[in-house]
Amino acid sequence: MSAVLKTDCPDLKLIARGKVRDVYEVDEHSLLFVATDRISAFDVVMNSAIVGKGKILTQISNFWFDFLKDTIKNHVITTNIDEMPVIVHKYRDQLLGRSMLVHKLKILPVEAIVRGYITGSAMVEYKKKGTVCDIPLPEGLVESQKLEKPLFTPSTKAELGDHDENIHPSKLNSIIGERYAKEVEEMALKIYIKARDYAQTKGIIIADTKFEFGVNANGDLILADEVLTPDSSRFWPADQYAVGKSQPSYDKQYLRDYLLSINFDKKTGVSLPETVITNTMAKYTQVCKILTGQDAIL
Numbered sequence: 223m224s225a226v227l228k229t230d231c232p233d234l235k236l237i238a239r240g241k242v243r244d245v246y247e248v249d250e251h252s253l254l255f256v257a258t259d260r261i262s263a264f265d266v267v268m269n270s271a272i273v274g275k276g277k278i279l280t281q282i283s284n285f286w287f288d289f290l291k292d293t294i295k296n297h298v299i300t301t302n303i304d305e306m307p308v309i310v311h312k313y314r315d316q317l318l319g320r321s322m323l324v325h326k327l328k329i330l331p332v333e334a335i336v337r338g339y340i341t342g343s344a345m346v347e348y349k350k351k352g353t354v355c356d357i358p359l360p361e362g363l364v365e366s367q368k369l370e371k372p373l374f375t376p377s378t379k380a381e382l383g384d385h386d387e388n389i390h391p392s393k394l395n396s397i398i399g400e401r402y403a404k405e406v407e408e409m410a411l412k413i414y415i416k417a418r419d420y421a422q423t424k425g426i427i428i429a430d431t432k433f434e435f436g437v438n439a440n441g442d443l444i445l446a447d448e449v450l451t452p453d454s455s456r457f458w459p460a461d462q463y464a465v466g467k468s469q470p471s472y473d474k475q476y477l478r479d480y481l482l483s484i485n486f487d488k489k490t491g492v493s494l495p496e497t498v499i500t501n502t503m504a505k506y507t508q509v510c511k512i513l514t515g516q517d518a519i520l
Contacts, residue, residue: 327436472509
């Protein structure tokens with residue numbers, strides 16, 4: 223199996239090429255989301271691919287979209303190429319297992335981040351100011367500590383090459399309007415808690431995650447993009463959890479730790495050693511099996 227760093231579907235209109243996904247217009251009502259094998263960290267795309275990663279992201283997202291469908295509508299029409307328009311079929315070799323036909327939506331320009339534990343950029347801010355997204359937190363919290371209740375900490379969505387900016391939830395009103403600011407916060411917390419409780423039964427702690435939402439023609443809030451993958455979440459093995467230190471994980475933290483060890487400048491993509499590629503893929507494969515109950519389909 224070879225890596226898919228980018229797709230080439232000339233009969234489809236390329237709408238966007240993001241950090242991981244290529245997005246094509248299929249017709250006036252639908253888009254094709256394709257998860258490539260690109261990987262990013264600190265908002266920078268690496269030069270190396272993780273072969274098969276896009277298929278795992280699609281498989282995990284599809285599981286969660288189905289799991290959460292009774293809680294919130296999502297944008298997925300189908301992940302089965304045979305059920306997609308004929309114009310898509312000729313690109314089967316590129317798209318099989320890594321593509322979703324989705325409804326067109328007006329995507330809200332924010333990332334809805336929910337944190338159940340304090341780590342990462344949240345811990346950095348907390349050490350400096352005692353806050354996360356300018357939300358005051360109790361004194362004395364330590365690395366990886368569980369928060370009293372999940373915290374909604376949104377960010378802006380940066381253009382490719384720029385960095386997302388964490389913002390106070392009150393700033394959402396001026397970005398997406400009061401109605402959607404309230405709905406996004408309530409729904410992000412609701413689906414995080416539902417997913418967190420399920421993951422706990424599988425021995426996985428979802429320390430934090432980010433969601434993206436869109437709005438359909440009726441004005442309904444719709445869950446979009448990817449959901450609860452190792453790219454968008456921190457997954458910790460519950461049986462190894464110990465407060466006060468960094469945790470072993472089933473996500474991109476392994477890659478982040480490697481990049482920090484080489485004094486990565488957080489600006490320019492680098493080529494990754496084979497061990498980092500192999501071990502990152504192993505973590506994605508493991509968490510796919512644990513959460514979905516199915517082997518990764520590569």
